[in-house]
Amino acid sequence: MTDQAQTATPLDTVGTDTLTEAAYAALRRDIIRGARAPGEKLRIEMLKALYDVGPTPLREALQRLSAEGLVLANGNRGFSVGSLDMAEFRDLNIARTAVEREALRLALLHGDEEWEARVVSAAYRMEKADAGLAAGTADLDRWEGANAAFHLAMVSACGSHWLLRIRKNLHDQCERYRRASVHLRRGTRDLASEHAAITRAVLARDIATACDLTEAHYAATAATLAADFADPPFARAAAGTATA
Amino acid sequence: MTDQAQTATPLDTVGTDTLTEAAYAALRRDIIRGARAPGEKLRIEMLKALYDVGPTPLREALQRLSAEGLVLANGNRGFSVGSLDMAEFRDLNIARTAVEREALRLALLHGDEEWEARVVSAAYRMEKADAGLAAGTADLDRWEGANAAFHLAMVSACGSHWLLRIRKNLHDQCERYRRASVHLRRGTRDLASEHAAITRAVLARDIATACDLTEAHYAATAATLAADFADPPFARAAAGTATA
DNA sequence: CTTCCATTTTTTATCGACAAAAAATGATTA
DNA sequence: TAATCATTTTTTGTCGATAAAAAATGGAAG
Numbered sequence: 001m002t003d004q005a006q007t008a009t010p011l012d013t014v015g016t017d018t019l020t021e022a023a024y025a026a027l028r029r030d031i032i033r034g035a036r037a038p039g040e041k042l043r044i045e046m047l048k049a050l051y052d053v054g055p056t057p058l059r060e061a062l063q064r065l066s067a068e069g070l071v072l073a074n075g076n077r078g079f080s081v082g083s084l085d086m087a088e089f090r091d092l093n094i095a096r097t098a099v100e101r102e103a104l105r106l107a108l109l110h111g112d113e114e115w116e117a118r119v120v121s122a123a124y125r126m127e128k129a130d131a132g133l134a135a136g137t138a139d140l141d142r143w144e145g146a147n148a149a150f151h152l153a154m155v156s157a158c159g160s161h162w163l164l165r166i167r168k169n170l171h172d173q174c175e176r177y178r179r180a181s182v183h184l185r186r187g188t189r190d191l192a193s194e195h196a197a198i199t200r201a202v203l204a205r206d207i208a209t210a211c212d213l214t215e216a217h218y219a220a221t222a223a224t225l226a227a228d229f230a231d232p233p234f235a236r237a238a239a240g241t242a243t244a
Numbered sequence: 245m246t247d248q249a250q251t252a253t254p255l256d257t258v259g260t261d262t263l264t265e266a267a268y269a270a271l272r273r274d275i276i277r278g279a280r281a282p283g284e285k286l287r288i289e290m291l292k293a294l295y296d297v298g299p300t301p302l303r304e305a306l307q308r309l310s311a312e313g314l315v316l317a318n319g320n321r322g323f324s325v326g327s328l329d330m331a332e333f334r335d336l337n338i339a340r341t342a343v344e345r346e347a348l349r350l351a352l353l354h355g356d357e358e359w360e361a362r363v364v365s366a367a368y369r370m371e372k373a374d375a376g377l378a379a380g381t382a383d384l385d386r387w388e389g390a391n392a393a394f395h396l397a398m399v400s401a402c403g404s405h406w407l408l409r410i411r412k413n414l415h416d417q418c419e420r421y422r423r424a425s426v427h428l429r430r431g432t433r434d435l436a437s438e439h440a441a442i443t444r445a446v447l448a449r450d451i452a453t454a455c456d457l458t459e460a461h462y463a464a465t466a467a468t469l470a471a472d473f474a475d476p477p478f479a480r481a482a483a484g485t486a487t488a
Numbered sequence: 489c490t491t492c493c494a495t496t497t498t499t500t501a502t503c504g505a506c507a508a509a510a511a512a513t514g515a516t517t518a
Numbered sequence: 519t520a521a522t523c524a525t526t527t528t529t530t531g532t533c534g535a536t537a538a539a540a541a542a543t544g545g546a547a548g
Binding site for chain 4: 264320
């Protein structure tokens with residue numbers, strides 16, 4: 001009834017050569033950022049109005065997203081945004097940690113100087129973003145961007161496209177949970193020093209330490225998020241109830 | 245020119261409640277089994293005739309498959325079956341081994357008696373299938389089915405849906421390579437004893453041995469397949485040239 | 489004979505319309 | 519009042535048609 005205008009990223013029709021790709025990218029981004037609430041029903045007519053595309057590109061985009069696990073495709077009952085729950089987050093972290101550890105191990109074995117340079121560069125930016133987050137000056141988008149680039153840089157020399165591909169998907173899945181939570185705004189953790197420690201271990205090619213620190217890093221996030229679970233903001237987001 | 249009748253699994257319209265799902269399942273099966281040759285262009289009109297569905301379900305199925313990596317979606321240039329090449333197979337095996345090892349480790353830690361029963365049952369069937377393969381009486385489909393069930397049973401108690409989901413996708417990707425090769429028919433390997441050794445280690449909950457044996461098992465397949473690479477049958481299949 | 493460009497043909501991506509299925513509504517009975 | 523069933527409305531899935539893009543064809547010029 002109360003048709004409040006929903007936010008949606010406009011389709012990028014110049015960077016992509018097909019509307020399906022554009023719809024896919026926009027929907028994906030909006031789901032990860034929480035603009036499309038977890039559990040929310042994705043009616044085609046509604047999406048048509050929001051993104052200004054026909055039903056075909058939308059449906060194709062939704063099928064792709066359902067293969068990734070961001071969207072649920074219920075036969076004859078349409079699509080909906082994948083819901084958030086802690087059990088699945090723990091599950092996700094198990095898979096993510098396994099993949100990340102192996103990718104990291106291989107990267108430390110095979111990484112060349114160019115890779116090292118990427119690591120240093122990404123670590124520098126991460127440092128700035130962590131500082132901005134702690135000071136409350138930087139927005140979440142910037143921080144998430146730096147965080148994604150930081151962890152990607154570490155494993156980027158692992159030599160396996162498939163490992164990287166799977167890792168990216170798992171990382172993005174986890175980002176949904178991070179953004180739904182307020183734990184980053186609380187500032188109880190010293191992310192900057194965690195990141196710095198990982199960087200040091202990586203540059204020293206200390207595989208065991210780098211893997212363990214990274215695992216602990218993710219585990220800490222998971223633990224904080226679990227504590228958040230009962231709290232109102234996350235509970236609301238997890239249930240898919242729109243914030244009035 | 246010469247329009248030879250191509251084989252395609254008929255759509256199962258009763259087990260699924262949507263044509264997209266049916267087309268997805270049929271296409272997926274045919275790609276993995278090699279009925280749709282690696283690298284082959286998947287023209288919509290051709291698929292419409294083959295599978296007897298409209299373009300919409302087909303395109304949606306292809307989008308899903310492209311998210312899985314079995315199909316390539318080239319903007320404005322249609323779809324094609326993912327090609328086979330050894331570099332990617334090695335890559336695939338790296339990711340697969342990492343995921344499988346971790347899943348196996350967790351399964352050996354958490355598996356209960358019901359899981360043990362599943363392992364014993366799957367091992368029994370694997371034994372029969374291996375014997376059939378060695379004797380030349382069993383078909384490849386039966387063997388692949390038993391093999392998939394065997395390795396799945398081992399890790400089925402790992403407790404992570406995501407690990408299992410990723411594992412399945414990687415397993416199916418690898419199956420394409422196995423089926424494109426003739427190494428199984430050669431019988432140079434004693435698959436039965438390899439499988440038996442894995443089963444013993446798994447039931448003894450010997451994590452290190454089970455993981456190492458499984459990794460060696462996959463590595464041996466990869467090595468045999470690599471040797472196959474230069475040989476005519478595989479080279480032809482890899483290039484996407486139809487066997488006249 | 490090759491290279492370039494214009495034209496035709498083929499293939500792809502997208503839309504609007506329709507049929508089928510699910511959900512909502514409301515009437516009827518216990 | 520609660521439950522069941524028939525009817526309407528909404529939503530989804532699928533098709534055929536069309537516009538746009540790529541590929542193929544062929545002709546002219548160098």
